[in-house]
Amino acid sequence: QSALTQPPSASGSPGQSVTISCTGTSSDVGGYNYVSWYQQYPGKAPKLMIYEVSKRPSGVPDRFSGSKSGNTASLTVSGLQAEDEAEYYCSSYAGSNTYVFGTGTKVTVL
Amino acid sequence: EVQLVESGGDLVQPGGSLRLSCAASGFTFSSYWMTWVRQAPGKGLEWVAYINSDGSKTYYVDSVKGRFTISRDNTRESLYLQVNSLRADDTAVYYCATVDWWTPHHWGQGTLVTVSS
Numbered sequence: 001q002s003a004l005t006q007p008p009s010a011s012g013s014p015g016q017s018v019t020i021s022c023t024g025t026s027s028d029v030g031g032y033n034y035v036s037w038y039q040q041y042p043g044k045a046p047k048l049m050i051y052e053v054s055k056r057p058s059g060v061p062d063r064f065s066g067s068k069s070g071n072t073a074s075l076t077v078s079g080l081q082a083e084d085e086a087e088y089y090c091s092s093y094a095g096s097n098t099y100v101f102g103t104g105t106k107v108t109v110l
Numbered sequence: 111e112v113q114l115v116e117s118g119g120d121l122v123q124p125g126g127s128l129r130l131s132c133a134a135s136g137f138t139f140s141s142y143w144m145t146w147v148r149q150a151p152g153k154g155l156e157w158v159a160y161i162n163s164d165g166s167k168t169y170y171v172d173s174v175k176g177r178f179t180i181s182r183d184n185t186r187e188s189l190y191l192q193v194n195s196l197r198a199d200d201t202a203v204y205y206c207a208t209v210d211w212w213t214p215h216h217w218g219q220g221t222l223v224t225v226s227s
Contacts, residue, residue, distance in 0.1 A: 001172060003154065036213045045205055045217040046155065089155050093212040097169040099157035
């Protein structure tokens, strides 16, 4: 039950795109299509942005997209906006009814 | 609209116990698995426990097995987390969330548990 690995930080200018990676193993990210991404503002609860690798819940802008290749998942935020500045966490089902989160990435809009 | 409201967090001494609650509304509570996720101050998210829809099956992260117990009362539309033998590293905001295919979807605002002497 080790945390998934994310870069500590990522940044981009308004209108640009930023991609965050999330590296796990064949026992979690690579083994199941139950990878999700959450956005969290300071002092607030996480919000689900992507689930099942690439699906968006109702109300999430299509600027947010997810993908997976092997043991690494990615979240891309296109057309960056100031409101996208937040902490982002990936997560994955890890087998045997357990779940694991990533280490978190702070996205800064320059 | 899905609403989850946690309560019960407090300052407690090491070795102490608390019962966290999560009041649910706006959805058919008895149809959903539920989960607790925690976040230590300034740290990342950590999955803590799952409970299935009728409360017959529970699952835990290794670090809390034998100390924490997740339960639910579908008649009261409430989720609980009994936390015993608390340690300093249990200090965190505890969130409840609805679950769909193991994935936490809708989250509450959290309740803070502080373990300190």
